[in-house]
Amino acid sequence: MVEHRPLTDFIAYAILTLGVFIVAFPVYLALIASTHDAATVVGGHMPATPGTQTLENYYRAIFVGGARTSREPVANMLINSFVSAIGIAVGKIFISILSAYAVVYFRFPFRKTAFWIIFITLMLPVEVRIYPTYKVVADLRLLDTYAGLILPLIASATGTLLFRQFFMTVPDELLEASRIDGAGPFRFFWDTLLPLSVTTMAALFVIQFIYGWNQYLWPLLITTQDSMQTIVIGIKKMLVATDELAEWQLAMATTVLAMLPPVAVVIFMQRLFVRGLVQTEK
Amino acid sequence: MANVTLRNVRKTYVGGFEAIKGIDFDVGDGQFCVLVGPSGCGKSTLLRMVAGLETITGGEIDIGGRVVNQIEPADRDIAMVFQNYALYPHMSVYNNMAYGLRNRRMAEAEIKTRVEEAARILELGAMLDRKPRQLSGGQRQRVAMGRAIVRQPKVFLFDEPLSNLDAKLRIAMRVEIRKLQRRLSTTSIYVTHDQLEAMTLADILVVMNGGQVEQIGNPLDIYQKPATTFVASFIGAPPMNLMPLRSDEIKSQLAGDARANEAGILGIRPEDFVITNETVSGGVALGLTVEAIERVGAETFLYGTRQHEVQGVAATPGELPPGEIIVRIPGAVGPAIGERIRAVAASDKLHLFAADGRKRVGC
Numbered sequence: 001m002v003e004h005r006p007l008t009d010f011i012a013y014a015i016l017t018l019g020v021f022i023v024a025f026p027v028y029l030a031l032i033a034s035t036h037d038a039a040t041v042v043g044g045h046m047p048a049t050p051g052t053q054t055l056e057n058y059y060r061a062i063f064v065g066g067a068r069t070s071r072e073p074v075a076n077m078l079i080n081s082f083v084s085a086i087g088i089a090v091g092k093i094f095i096s097i098l099s100a101y102a103v104v105y106f107r108f109p110f111r112k113t114a115f116w117i118i119f120i121t122l123m124l125p126v127e128v129r130i131y132p133t134y135k136v137v138a139d140l141r142l143l144d145t146y147a148g149l150i151l152p153l154i155a156s157a158t159g160t161l162l163f164r165q166f167f168m169t170v171p172d173e174l175l176e177a178s179r180i181d182g183a184g185p186f187r188f189f190w191d192t193l194l195p196l197s198v199t200t201m202a203a204l205f206v207i208q209f210i211y212g213w214n215q216y217l218w219p220l221l222i223t224t225q226d227s228m229q230t231i232v233i234g235i236k237k238m239l240v241a242t243d244e245l246a247e248w249q250l251a252m253a254t255t256v257l258a259m260l261p262p263v264a265v266v267i268f269m270q271r272l273f274v275r276g277l278v279q280t281e282k
Numbered sequence: 283m284a285n286v287t288l289r290n291v292r293k294t295y296v297g298g299f300e301a302i303k304g305i306d307f308d309v310g311d312g313q314f315c316v317l318v319g320p321s322g323c324g325k326s327t328l329l330r331m332v333a334g335l336e337t338i339t340g341g342e343i344d345i346g347g348r349v350v351n352q353i354e355p356a357d358r359d360i361a362m363v364f365q366n367y368a369l370y371p372h373m374s375v376y377n378n379m380a381y382g383l384r385n386r387r388m389a390e391a392e393i394k395t396r397v398e399e400a401a402r403i404l405e406l407g408a409m410l411d412r413k414p415r416q417l418s419g420g421q422r423q424r425v426a427m428g429r430a431i432v433r434q435p436k437v438f439l440f441d442e443p444l445s446n447l448d449a450k451l452r453i454a455m456r457v458e459i460r461k462l463q464r465r466l467s468t469t470s471i472y473v474t475h476d477q478l479e480a481m482t483l484a485d486i487l488v489v490m491n492g493g494q495v496e497q498i499g500n501p502l503d504i505y506q507k508p509a510t511t512f513v514a515s516f517i518g519a520p521p522m523n524l525m526p527l528r529s530d531e532i533k534s535q536l537a538g539d540a541r542a543n544e545a546g547i548l549g550i551r552p553e554d555f556v557i558t559n560e561t562v563s564g565g566v567a568l569g570l571t572v573e574a575i576e577r578v579g580a581e582t583f584l585y586g587t588r589q590h591e592v593q594g595v596a597a598t599p600g601e602l603p604p605g606e607i608i609v610r611i612p613g614a615v616g617p618a619i620g621e622r623i624r625a626v627a628a629s630d631k632l633h634l635f636a637a638d639g640r641k642r643v644g645c
Binding site: 177181187196 | 333334335354355356357360361362364365366367368369370371372381382385386429
C-alpha cells in the first residue's frame with residue numbers, strides 16, 4: 001500500500017525534483033553555452049537564457065571545425081563515432097548470439113571449457129589487454145581504419161551470457177517440435193530462436209551502442225589522423241588549445257551533438273523494450 | 283498408415299541408469315495405443331524414442347515396416363503433440379501448422395488446402411491469423427493437434443497432451459481426440475499418467491512400471507484381469523483392495539478355493555463388495571469399522587478398517603495403510619462413521635496373486 005499524505009507527497013516530489021535538477025543542470029548549462037559567443041562563455045558570468053549565436057555556433061561546429069586549432073568538423077566525427085558504435089553493437093550481437101547458440105544447443109567436446117573460457121574473458125576488458133591488442137591491430141595494418149576501431153571491441157562475454165540465459169528459458173519442446181517439423185539447426189536458429197530473441201537483441205544493442213559511442217582510450221590510441229577521430233576524442237581535443245582560449249561555445253555545441261545519437265537510440269529502442277515486456281512470448 | 287513395432291527396446295543413460303528395460307509390443311494399423319504408468323516409469327522416454335528425440339541403446343523400433351533407429355525425427359513420418367503444445371510463439375496459427383510443410387518444400391497451394399482442412403475439422407477457421415498467446419488453453423491444444431494433422435503422418439504421438447487443461451476441458455478434448463483419431467484412422471501412441479484417460483482412449487493399453495511393461499491388452503481385460511498387483515492397484519479408481527493372505531480368517535474362508543494354495547495376496551475391487559449379513563459360499567466376508575465416508579452423489583465410498591487385524595502388509599505399491607479397505611456402494615445412503623459393517627464379495631470377484639505380486643493365480 002502506498003499512502004498519499006500531502007506532507008510525504010511533498011517530500012517525495014522535492015527529492016525527485018532535486019535529483020532531476022542535479023542531473024539536468026549541467027546538460028542545460030552545455031545547451032546554454034552552445035548558444036553564446038566565445039567572449040560571453042569565457043567571461044565567467046554564464047547567462048541563464050539562450051544567446052543569439054546558436055546557428056552560427058552549430059554551423060561552425062558541424063561543418064567548419066574550430067578556427068584556431070586544426071580540427072575536423074563535427075559532422076565527420078559524428079560519422080566516425082556512428083559507424084564504430086553501430087559496428088561494435090551489431091558485431092557483438094552477431095558474435096555473442098552465435099556463440100551462445102553453440103554453447104546452449106550443441107553437444108561437443110569441451111563445451112563446458114569453451115563456456116568457461118568465454119566467461120573468464122569478462123575479467124579481461126580492453127584496458128587490461130591493451131598492449132597486445134594494439135600490437136595485433138598494428139601488425140594487421142588496421143590503425144586508422146574502422147575495422148581497427150571495431151574488431152577488438154566486439155568479442156563480448158556479457159552478450160554471450162545474456163543470450164545463454166535467454167536460450168535456457170526457451171522450452172526444449174520448441175527445439176523438438178522444430179526437429180519433427182524438419183527444421184535443421186540453422187532453420188531452427190533463423191526461424192524460431194532469432195525472432196524470439198528480438199527484445200534481448202534490442203536490449204543488448206542499446207547497451208553496446210552506448211558502450212561503443214563512449215569509447216575513449218581505444219580510439220585515442222589507434223587513430224592518428226584527424227579524419228578518423230571519434231566525437232568523444234574530438235571534444236577532448238577542443239579543450240586543449242595551447243596559448244589560446246579554448247572555444248568553449250563550440251565544445252559545448254559538440255557535446256550537445258554527441259549526446260543526441262545515444263538518446264535517439266534509447267528512445268527508439270525503448271518501444272521494443274516495452275513491447276517485449278508487455279508480450280512475454282515464451 | 284502403419285504398424286509400430288517395438289522389439290526388445292532398451293535405453294540406458296550415460297550414467298548407467300537403465301530407463302527402459304527391454305520392451306516389446308506391437309500397435310496395429312490405425313489402433314490407438316495408450317502408455318500408462320506412474321511418473322518416472324519411462325513411458326515418456328519410450329514415446330520420445332519412437333519420435334526420435336531420444337537415442338535407442340538397444341533393440342529396434344519399426345514404423346510401417348522400416349526400422350527407424352538411425353532415422354532423424356523429421357524423416358520418421360510421425361507427428362507429435364507436446365504437453366505444453368510447443369507452438370512457435372511468434373508465428374500465427376496458420377504458420378504454426380504450415381511450418382513443417384514448408385520445410386518439406388510443399389507447394390504453397392497444397393499447404394493452404396491442408397491447413398484450411400485441418401482448421402475446419404478443429405474449428406480453428408476464425409483464428410488462423412492469431413498468435414498462440416491470443417488463444418485459450420483448449421484452442422492452443424487444438425492448434426497443436428492441427429500441426430500434427432496437416433502432416434498426414436503415419437503415426438501420431440501424444441505426450442500427455444491434456445494435462446495442462448482444466449478438468450472439464452480435459453474430458454471434452456479427450457472425446458475430441460478419440461473421435462478425430464477414429465475418423466483419420468491414424469496409428470497413435472498416447473502417453474498419460476491418468477488411468478481414466480488411458481481406459482477411455484485405448485484400443486491397446488500398455489501399463490508400465492519401472493521401465494518395464496506390466497501388462498498389455500484391451501483396457502477392459504486389464505481391468506477385469508490385472509496380471510500383477512501393480513496393475514490391479516494402478517488401474518481403477520479408487521484402487522483395488524489388496525490384502526495379504528496369511529493364516530488368518532480370510533484364508534480360512536477361501537479354504538474351498540483351489541487357487542488359494544498358490545496365492546499370497548487377495549484383491550477385491552471396491553465396487554465388488556456388497557454390504558449384507560447373509561452368508562456367501564466361496565466368497566469372502568470382511569468385518570469392517572467405517573472410519574471415513576466420501577459421498578460423490580451417485581455413489582459413496584466407505585473407508586473401513588478390518589476387525590481382527592492381523593499383522594498388516596502394505597499393498598504394492600502401497601496406496602492404502604495396511605488393513606484399510608475401500609468399499610463402493612451405489613447411492614448416497616449408507617452406514618455412518620463408526621458403524622460396523624459386513625462387506626461381502628462373491629468368489630468370481632476375487633483376484634488372487636502370488637505372494638510377490640508379480641503373477642496372477644488362476645484366471
